[in-house]
Amino acid sequence: xxxxxxxxxxNVGAHLKAVRQMYSLSQRELAKRAxxxxxxxxxxxxxxxxxxxxxxxxxxxxxxxxxxxxFTLDLAGKPQVFFPRDELADIGSAQVELRLVGGRLAKxxxxxxxxxxxxxxxxxEEMLTHAGEEGGVVVRGAIELSVGGDTRVLxxxxxxxxxxxxxxxxxxxxxxxxxxxxASSPPTF
Amino acid sequence: xxxxxxxxxxNVGAHLKAVRQMYSLSQRELAKRAxxxxxxxxxxxxxxxxxxxxxxxxxxxxxxxxxxxxFTLDLAGKPQVFFPRDELADIGSAQVELRLVGGRLAKxxxxxxxxxxxxxxxxxEEMLTHAGEEGGVVVRGAIELSVGGDTRVLxxxxxxxxxxxxxxxxxxxxxxxxxxxxASSPPTF
DNA sequence: TCATGGTGTTGATTATTTTAAACACTCTTG
DNA sequence: CAAGAGTGTTTAAAATAATCAACACCATGA
Numbered sequence: 001x002x003x004x005x006x007x008x009x010x011n012v013g014a015h016l017k018a019v020r021q022m023y024s025l026s027q028r029e030l031a032k033r034a035x036x037x038x039x040x041x042x043x044x045x046x047x048x049x050x051x052x053x054x055x056x057x058x059x060x061x062x063x064x065x066x067x068x069x070x071f072t073l074d075l076a077g078k079p080q081v082f083f084p085r086d087e088l089a090d091i092g093s094a095q096v097e098l099r100l101v102g103g104r105l106a107k108x109x110x111x112x113x114x115x116x117x118x119x120x121x122x123x124x125e126e127m128l129t130h131a132g133e134e135g136g137v138v139v140r141g142a143i144e145l146s147v148g149g150d151t152r153v154l155x156x157x158x159x160x161x162x163x164x165x166x167x168x169x170x171x172x173x174x175x176x177x178x179x180x181x182x183a184s185s186p187p188t189f
Numbered sequence: 190x191x192x193x194x195x196x197x198x199x200n201v202g203a204h205l206k207a208v209r210q211m212y213s214l215s216q217r218e219l220a221k222r223a224x225x226x227x228x229x230x231x232x233x234x235x236x237x238x239x240x241x242x243x244x245x246x247x248x249x250x251x252x253x254x255x256x257x258x259x260f261t262l263d264l265a266g267k268p269q270v271f272f273p274r275d276e277l278a279d280i281g282s283a284q285v286e287l288r289l290v291g292g293r294l295a296k297x298x299x300x301x302x303x304x305x306x307x308x309x310x311x312x313x314e315e316m317l318t319h320a321g322e323e324g325g326v327v328v329r330g331a332i333e334l335s336v337g338g339d340t341r342v343l344x345x346x347x348x349x350x351x352x353x354x355x356x357x358x359x360x361x362x363x364x365x366x367x368x369x370x371x372a373s374s375p376p377t378f
Numbered sequence: 379t380c381a382t383g384g385t386g387t388t389g390a391t392t393a394t395t396t397t398a399a400a401c402a403c404t405c406t407t408g
Numbered sequence: 409c410a411a412g413a414g415t416g417t418t419t420a421a422a423a424t425a426a427t428c429a430a431c432a433c434c435a436t437g438a
């Protein structure tokens with residue numbers, strides 16, 4: 001006699017199975033690493049039981065994967081990993097091209113941006129200030145960066161990292177386009 | 190007779206208590222919203238039981254908070270200082286050049302890396318797995334990226350973003366050097 | 379002083395998870 | 409075909425989680 005535990009959209013079983021298979025582990029192999037029985041893993045994957053947190057942690061330790069990552073992973077369909085150039089969301093303006101990596105991802109820790117500044121382009125009259133941190137690397141051309149009163153010109157290979165609550169501004173004062181890759185955490189976009 | 194469930198660094202009880210108090214809820218109030226008994230919440234907070242995932246979900250729904258957020262919750266970001274340009278620490282190998290942005294910063298939310306892969310270079314035989322998320326943009330050349338069983342070749346302007354606990358590997362299968370900028374959160378380096 | 383209503387805790391019972399061992403199935407090999 | 413090693417599944421017993429109802433404590437106020 002079966003009982004299917006349905007906890008709404010919480011499908012720990014299918015989720016665990018998918019993760020286990022991504023690591024090419026059999027139920028018995030994972031059970032051995034995790035210090036539980038293979039039967040338990042079978043029952044969990046069929047959603048015939050809802051594992052205790054401590055059990056689930058033991059199981060995930062055998063993979064290994066943390067609880068946070070486990071519950072962060074997207075259930076419905078595989079999360080998008082690869083983002084072709086054309087699929088990067090363009091959130092920039094006429095003069096500044098900002099391409100956001102992973103715009104479709106519901107949840108993430110960071111914004112990653114591929115930025116292009118036309119000659120003379122900048123991030124605006126007002127200095128920017130917002131929560132979190134940001135950093136990046138200049139790939140091509142040169143950019144003038146002001147942060148908290150300090151101003152520098154960065155060229156290819158140069159990098160930056162600062163607390164975003166300091167007033168900051170980017171300006172391309174050169175004659176050629178400037179290209180850089182940046183990241184912010186928590187996500188700005 | 191007491192038994193304290195040893196959950197290593199997994200302290201669901203204290204964690205739940207902290208969250209509940211942030212929302213100014215009593216055990217009974219939360220229990221009512223969550224559809225469980227106040228006694229259960231008491232036992233969980235004392236780590237006298239390790240709740241089943243379904244129970245914990247019910248409890249968190251009463252707050253409301255998702256499982257992922259619950260297990261992710263840890264800290265708050267810390268303000269940092271401006272990062273000078275000449276201080277990219279090289280942490281790579283002979284074939285892979287990894288330049289870390291902000292290597293001196295004691296505490297930060299992200300690692301930002303400027304990476305260069307020589308033709309034929311890769312991240313090693315073993316697939317990489319670690320906590321957190323990572324993403325990046327390819328700037329020059331091409332790189333083969335495998336994540337959780339999926340493999341793609343990415344060229345200039347193409348990007349990626351994934352949960353780092355999925356097994357992953359980078360390989361430059363092309364004839365020219367590949368350059369990319371990546372970020373991970375929390376910091377890998 | 380003694381209610382009243384709030385808090386978190388506890389013991390005994392019920393319900394569920396977890397184990398241990400066996401079962402069924404698919405391969406490969408002799 | 410039979411034996412062996414691999415896979416996932418199942419059942420009955422043991423261990424643990426969750427409930428229900430009572431308990432103890434601390435306020436406030438009649």
